Amino acid sequence: MTKNRLNQIEKHLSPMASTNSLFQEIPLAPPDVIFNLTATYKADTFAQKVNLGVGAYRDDGGKPWVLPVVKKAEQAIVNDLSLDHEYLPILGLAPFREASIRLILGSDSSAIKEARVTAAQTISGTGANHLGALFLSRFYLKGVPVYVSNPTWANHKPIFNNVGFETRDYAYFNPKNNGLDIDGLLADLKAAPENSIILLHACAHNPTGVDPTKDQWKAIADVIESKKHFPFFDCAYQGFASGDLDRDAWAVRYFVERGFELLVCQSYAKNFGLYGQRAGCLTFVLKNADAAARVSSQLAKLQRAEISNPPAHGARIVNKVLNDPDLYAEWTENLKTMSGRIGNMRKALYDKLIQHKTPGTWEHIINQIGMFSFTGLKASQVKVLKEKYHIYLTDNGRISMAGLSTSNVEYFADAVNYVVRNVA
Numbered sequence: 001m002t003k004n005r006l007n008q009i010e011k012h013l014s015p016m017a018s019t020n021s022l023f024q025e026i027p028l029a030p031p032d033v034i035f036n037l038t039a040t041y042k043a044d045t046f047a048q049k050v051n052l053g054v055g056a057y058r059d060d061g062g063k064p065w066v067l068p069v070v071k072k073a074e075q076a077i078v079n080d081l082s083l084d085h086e087y088l089p090i091l092g093l094a095p096f097r098e099a100s101i102r103l104i105l106g107s108d109s110s111a112i113k114e115a116r117v118t119a120a121q122t123i124s125g126t127g128a129n130h131l132g133a134l135f136l137s138r139f140y141l142k143g144v145p146v147y148v149s150n151p152t153w154a155n156h157k158p159i160f161n162n163v164g165f166e167t168r169d170y171a172y173f174n175p176k177n178n179g180l181d182i183d184g185l186l187a188d189l190k191a192a193p194e195n196s197i198i199l200l201h202a203c204a205h206n207p208t209g210v211d212p213t214k215d216q217w218k219a220i221a222d223v224i225e226s227k228k229h230f231p232f233f234d235c236a237y238q239g240f241a242s243g244d245l246d247r248d249a250w251a252v253r254y255f256v257e258r259g260f261e262l263l264v265c266q267s268y269a270k271n272f273g274l275y276g277q278r279a280g281c282l283t284f285v286l287k288n289a290d291a292a293a294r295v296s297s298q299l300a301k302l303q304r305a306e307i308s309n310p311p312a313h314g315a316r317i318v319n320k321v322l323n324d325p326d327l328y329a330e331w332t333e334n335l336k337t338m339s340g341r342i343g344n345m346r347k348a349l350y351d352k353l354i355q356h357k358t359p360g361t362w363e364h365i366i367n368q369i370g371m372f373s374f375t376g377l378k379a380s381q382v383k384v385l386k387e388k389y390h391i392y393l394t395d396n397g398r399i400s401m402a403g404l405s406t407s408n409v410e411y412f413a414d415a416v417n418y419v420v421r422n423v424a
């Protein structure tokens, strides 16, 4: 019997008699590339296998690292008998939000002094991006596109598309030198319609590891100002990128100093290692306190319908560390441990490739910053790395530096040397 005929018969049956679901015809979505890569890696039984796909910090033994300062803060929270499991306020834990604002803008920020900032605690960085996008879809100019770097974090476009925005690319990565295509970037921002939303990675650009220099940021700000674009900062790696919290916040603070209205998304996944706790914050910097109060009221209304109230545990840990001078000092040391290990792996990989005289230039490995590096390896070479060496990375040649360690960096460098020489 044909499918059509079956459908005709089924129409005359009661819904309960049918074994077909209402959702029988919806397309099967492909699995998430990164999570799928990790699943394939886990299923591989080869002893020397390497996972360079995962976007989470690993220690030199390849294990997740609970920051010592996080352990301390968590213990204090568990021992605090005055705490309960009541709901947090809709916009989250107030001292956490205030400390998050100070962390990203700097405690001497004029915007803070003038009370023209407001923040909402969010479901980590993803939730901050979502709430920011949702807010703009309701209260910013209608019909404007959102410009994202080419390439960008795989979740950016879906997040904006899900709330109805059209997304477009601006030039970013230059494969010729594995660096920034600043001319292409500026030209694209100039050509964008006025008042466009421009998504900017505050530091440690994901997936390329390529950040603009201070002068390049100034040129970007000039174009954004002249075209009246709206800067939407995503800051997922403050302190994790360079080991210096102020340095990693430089671009955001520079834009604030210049007088832009903007928003910034913060994630505490990487810099606190609180991946699964979903602690994040969305901060708006506005022209005046009245606008801040209005934005805050609407953020609360949106958040209520989305999640009612954000989760407490991760935010309590971050709050304790950010508001305790001793724990804060210890945190800055923990950040240096993570960024330092990643820096060492960049250097070790670079040195090995130079030692091997691997064809090509490899300076970008040490010049790029943060968790990721765009190696310049081609999809055909990535395939051989996977099949011959059991090394897992995304097809675009992005590697997570956190997946390298003193025990596997040589193996990886040897494999790269092989594929660069032998695979076109």
Ligand SMILES: Cc1ncc(COP(=O)(O)O)c(C=O)c1O
Residues within 6 Å of the ligand: 055, 123, 124, 125, 126, 127, 153, 201, 206, 234, 235, 236, 267, 268, 269, 275, 280
């Ligand atoms: C650029 C960027 N933004 C946001 C996030 C958000 O991550 P999370 O929701 O885990 O905080 C990430 C994580 O990989 C990221 O790389």
